[in-house]
Amino acid sequence: xxxxxxxxxxxxxxxxQLGSEITVKGWVRAFRSNRFVQINDGSCLASLQAVVDFExxxxxxxxxxxxxxxxxxxxxxxxxxxxxxAVELQVTSIELIGDAHPDDIQKTVMQPxxxxxxxLREQAHLRFRTNTFGAVFRIRHAVSFAIHxxxxxxxxxxLHTPIITGSDAEGAGEMFHVSTxxxxxxxxxxxxxxxxxxxxxxxxxxxxxxxxxxAELAALALGQVYTFGPTFRAENSNTSRHLAEFWMxxxxxxxxxxxxxxxxxxAFLKYLCSYVMENCKEDLTFLSERDAQDQxxxxxxxxxxxxxxxxxxxxxxxxxxxxxxxxxxxxLLNSNHYKKKKFNYPVEWGIDLQSEHERxxxxxxxxxxxxxxxxxxxxxxxYMRMNDDGKTVAAMDVLFPGIGEIxxxxxxxxxxxxLHQKCVEFGIDPEELxxxxxxxxxxxxxxxxxxxxxxRMIMFVTGMTNIRDVIPFPRTPQNAAF
RNA sequence: UCCUCAGUAGCUCAGUUGGUUAGAGCAUCUGACUGUUAAUCAGAGGGUCACUGGUUCGAGUCCAGUCUGAGGAGCCA
Numbered sequence: 295x296x297x298x299x300x301x302x303x304x305x306x307x308x309x310x311q312l313g314s315e316i317t318v319k320g321w322v323r324a325f326r327s328n329r330f331v332q333i334n335d336g337s338c339l340a341s342l343q344a345v346v347d348f349e350x351x352x353x354x355x356x357x358x359x360x361x362x363x364x365x366x367x368x369x370x371x372x373x374x375x376x377x378x379x380a381v382e383l384q385v386t387s388i389e390l391i392g393d394a395h396p397d398d399i400q401k402t403v404m405q406p407x408x409x410x411x412x413x414l415r416e417q418a419h420l421r422f423r424t425n426t427f428g429a430v431f432r433i434r435h436a437v438s439f440a441i442h443x444x445x446x447x448x449x450x451x452x453l454h455t456p457i458i459t460g461s462d463a464e465g466a467g468e469m470f471h472v473s474t475x476x477x478x479x480x481x482x483x484x485x486x487x488x489x490x491x492x493x494x495x496x497x498x499x500x501x502x503x504x505x506x507x508x509a510e511l512a513a514l515a516l517g518q519v520y521t522f523g524p525t526f527r528a529e530n531s532n533t534s535r536h537l538a539e540f541w542m543x544x545x546x547x548x549x550x551x552x553x554x555x556x557x558x559x560x561a562f563l564k565y566l567c568s569y570v571m572e573n574c575k576e577d578l579t580f581l582s583e584r585d586a587q588d589q590x591x592x593x594x595x596x597x598x599x600x601x602x603x604x605x606x607x608x609x610x611x612x613x614x615x616x617x618x619x620x621x622x623x624x625x626l627l628n629s630n631h632y633k634k635k636k637f638n639y640p641v642e643w644g645i646d647l648q649s650e651h652e653r654x655x656x657x658x659x660x661x662x663x664x665x666x667x668x669x670x671x672x673x674x675x676x677y678m679r680m681n682d683d684g685k686t687v688a689a690m691d692v693l694f695p696g697i698g699e700i701x702x703x704x705x706x707x708x709x710x711x712x713l714h715q716k717c718v719e720f721g722i723d724p725e726e727l728x729x730x731x732x733x734x735x736x737x738x739x740x741x742x743x744x745x746x747x748x749x750r751m752i753m754f755v756t757g758m759t760n761i762r763d764v765i766p767f768p769r770t771p772q773n774a775a776f
Numbered sequence: 777u778c779c780u781c782a783g784u785a786g787c788u789c790a791g792u793u794g795g796u797u798a799g800a801g802c803a804u805c806u807g808a809c810u811g812u813u814a815a816u817c818a819g820a821g822g823g824u825c826a827c828u829g830g831u832u833c834g835a836g837u838c839c840a841g842u843c844u845g846a847g848g849a850g851c852c853a
Contacts, residue, residue, distance in 0.1 A: 327812045343813080361803095378813045396804055400786045405803050406814070409787065412845065468851090504853095529851055530777060542853060638849090649849070702853065747853030760846090761853095772844095 295368050301337035303371065303381065310371055317368040318342060318383065319391065321423060324406055325359045331385070333367060336422075339429055339576045343374065344383040355388060362404040362423065364392035411763055418767055419776050426584060429577035430756050430764055433570055437752060438522075440569035441543055444562060445520045450545065453512045453519040455505030460497055461726065468528040469500035470538075501526035506544050506743065507677070507730050510706060513546035513741050514733050520545040522748075530771050534760040535698060537749060539769040546743035552679075552688040552705045555742035556665055559692055559701055560614050562746070563663070567606045570755045578603060578755075585757035598696070602757040605695070608662065609754075615660040618668040619647075619686065625659060626651055646673045649698060656693045664693045676720040678704040679740075680712055690744070697754055703744020710734035 295317040302308035303318070310316060320335030320342075328348045334341040344367045348356055359365060366389040374382040394404070403409050403417045403424065414421040421427045442452065458472055474494040475481065481489040490498040505521040512519045525542040545558065570578060582602035589597045600608060617625070626632055626641045631654055639648040647666075656664050668686040671678070678687035692701035707713045713734055717724045724731055752764040762768035767776050 326815050327810050330812050376811055400804055407802050531851060699853065745853060750853060
């Protein structure tokens with residue numbers, strides 16, 4: 295008998311008639327009354343109810359139908375006698391594919407009860423079996439697919455930028471070194487430093503912190519490209535928003551200025567939310583209810599005003615608030631919050647905005663996604679385009695409620711002399727970046743791009759509040775288990 | 777890396793001013809029941825109270841250090 299996916303049975307998308315003989319394979323979620331097997335195959339959130347006439351099966355076999363066991367069930371698809379589901383499987387044959395012993399189950403997250411996310415994280419290899427993580431990772435896939443679809447539909451080319459990189463001048467954080475040298479006995483130079491000329495690549499190399507510079511080169515030939523790959527930061531960050539290994543999307547578009555860049559970002563983020571709303575209804579509804587229950591546990595002041603689904607609708611339906619850094623500083627200085635001295639950090643033009651300032655703007659002042667632009671040149675990266683005022687650069691940060699910075703981008707400095715000058719000012723050797731600088735000599739063009747933290751986006755569309763719960767195998771300081 | 781809080785059964789937690797044998801719910805096991813929906817009912821087993829040291833007649837409880845986790849901060853996506 296052909297195996298059918300539970301999703302297709304419950305949605306009736308395969309056109310299976312009641313009375314048909316079918317087979318399903320999956321994992322047991324619950325076995326109630328020695329009669330009802332709740333079986334889930336991961337194709338969707340919901341499980342199929344399979345009804346076993348226990349008098350017709352061997353007791354020893356029924357004993358092995360335990361939570362988490364893997365079974366193949368064959369029988370007749372019938373209209374359900376019970377109230378909780380439309381159809382159920384009247385079982386005529388049971389094959390036990392993989393046992394799960396109760397003694398072992400007891401120690402894992404698969405025991406049939408609620409668990410804390412912290413406990414589930416300790417068994418990241420098993421948490422896929424839970425409703426919450428099943429929903430999160432199905433949605434993660436959907437967003438990943440939607441990203442490729444969005445760009446493909448607009449004529450972008452997906453670019454695979456290197457994971458091992460020789461450039462150490464990007465200034466995007468601490469890097470992981472990659473080497474095949476013996477750490478106990480490396481070849482040394484005369485001055486005692488390590489001689490990387492004998493290393494695999496003949497020079498010191500690292501894991502990439504960004505594919506942007508490489509993407510710029512491609513954009514100045516292919517027109518519009520995007521990267522979607524792993525990114526590594528060796529920062530000792532212990533927060534719910536940082537990973538040492540994460541995935542980033544970096545579009546780069548020739549002839550775009552900062553306004554175009556903002557328009558693209560806003561359309562992109564709205565598209566991703568819409569895609570999840572339309573294609574992940576069941577999982578999203580489950581997570582929204584889960585989020586609502588979590589909110590009720592919190593003190594009233596800390597509760598989100600909107601549900602997960604409402605928050606996504608809000609992002610889709612409302613324009614993002616756009617203002618310059620300079621305007622944002624004025625808003626902060628004029629706020630009652632500032633006048634009552636509730637900020638812990640000072641507010642003045644030239645400072646880098648603190649989390650508390652960003653949160654105030656997004657969550658208190660505007661209550662919607664905010665795009666801040668035109669930051670002081672000193673606090674942003676060397677490659678961002680200098681504005682005519684000589685003080686600010688064409689940078690933009692997109693801030694989301696509850697998440698903080700979800701996108702960082704800019705119009706790039708396309709003028710060779712200006713870029714060279716910025717390199718010097720930032721203490722970067724232009725020679726090191728000659729491969730990057732050269733594009734500005736051969737038909738340079740205005741261009742712009744941004745980076746979206748994939749996991750931060752997944753946090754927003756799933757309502758999960760710790761980034762370690764939206765990536766299958768999180769890598770954080772002191773943790774690379776699994 | 778810094779600040780705050782926490783660590784008691786497989787899990788989530790309670791445990792009074794330091795005082796006899798450390799409790800509950802869920803989970804597991806045994807039995808009963810059988811159209812259940814986190815099934816229900818009865819019973820049972822299950823503990824190095826994170827670790828190390830200290831104070832005390834006596835420490836889950838007080839003190840110090842260490843480890844682990846969470847929340848916040850910095851860095852950023």
